[in-house]
Amino acid sequence: MTRTDVAFTSQGVACAGWHFRGESDALTGPDGRPVVVMAHGFGGTMGSGLQPFSERLCDAGIDVLTFDYRGFGASDGEPRQTISIRRQQQDFHAAVDAARALDGVDPARIGLWGSSMSGAHVFQVAADRTDVTAVIAMTPLTSGLAAGRASIGERSVLTALKWTADGVASKVAVRRGGKPRTMPLVARPGEIGALALDGAYESYTSMAGPTWRNEIDASVGLEIGAIRTTAAAKRMRARLLVQIADFDRYVPAESVAKTAVHGRAVVHHYPCDHFDVWPGHDWHARAAEDQVAFLRREFAVGRAESISGAGTTPPRRQA
Structure with a gap:
């Protein structure tokens, strides 16, 4: 598999990416190969577990563009380690534009791939464009409220209130030009961390790439709470695959299933938890094969x- 470093700009800031070239001519048409734009979820980087998925797609003859959001990994941007739903969706749009311009790519066959938080992004980005053919949402975070209730169920109300206060303070500090308040992204049970359920630390760190940092802005909970995907799912024209982990402790399966209905999705269920579809876990091979x-x-x-709406029509731009 051939991997090339690429760079593109989002809102004037340089973003880093990797272009994986398809290894087969099975899907090559007169205008080139299809391409999938792939990004990580909650605080992840392109070097953290995405390449095994990319390899499967490349073997099938599909190009892949993975990238880091502004403020994460190899991309520029300040503040660092701060999640903004709006900014990350802008970065996704910029990455799609960059993917369309790659050598050998067919601009009429564009796909989006997201998981967990980026699984939420792909609904909105696809709904706001007319040039996306297919979307994969693996264990997507479809409702911030549902995910928040699941998280609070594992922690005390006092802890949840403290995190909310820290998040507000961090947002205020950033708006004033200061540094965000940070905490570990993953931690072991009983420790302080955004993801601290049993197995989260081991699962995430086992696939962490060289630029990944176990650190996240404390305001992340406020961003997650605002996530809603129902309206975007209803507006999407692209064909959709939704992959649901039936025993997901982070993204309630019931919430994901409801959004899948609105998106008229092909749905696959897996009897596992959130991280079990990632490399090194029991259900990774099956999930990748289904993709x-x-x-x-x-x-x-x-x-x-x-497919109505697919093609090279210029995309609607996101505000």
Whole structure:
């Protein structure tokens, strides 16, 4: 598999990415190969577990562009380690524009791939564009309220209130040009961390890349609380695959299933927890195989022209 460093700008800031070139001609059409734009979820970087998914897609003849959001990993941008839903969706749009311009890519066959928090982004980005053919949402965070209730169920109300206060203080500090208040992204049970359920620390750190930092802005909970995907799912024109972990302790499966209905999705269920579909876990191979099978159907040469709204029409830009 051939990997090339790429760079593009989002809102005037340089973002780093990797371009993986498809290794097969099975899906190559007269205008080139299909391409999938892939980004990590909650505080992740492109070097943290995305390459095994990319390799499966490349073997099927699909190009992949992975990237780091502004303020994370190899990308520029300040403040560091701060999640903004609006900024990350802007970065996703910029990455799609960059992917369309890659050598050998067919701009009529564009896919989006997201998981957890980036699984929420792909709904909104696809709904706001007319050039996306297929979307994969793996264990997506579809409702901030539902995820928040699940998180609070594992912690004391006093802890939740303290985190909210820290988050507000961090936002105020950043708006005044200061540094954000940070905490560990993952921690062991009983320790302070945004994700501290049993197994989270081991699962996340086992796939952490060289630029990943176990640190996140304390205001992340306020950002998550604002996530809603229902309206975007209803507006999407692209074909959608939703992958649900039935025993997900972070993203309630019931919430994901409701959004899948609104998006008229192909749905696959896995009897596992949130991280079990990632590399090194029992359900990774199955989840990746289902993604490849879905994209082979949706990216079949000539299929894009049959889907209303797909093609090279310039995208609607996000505010």
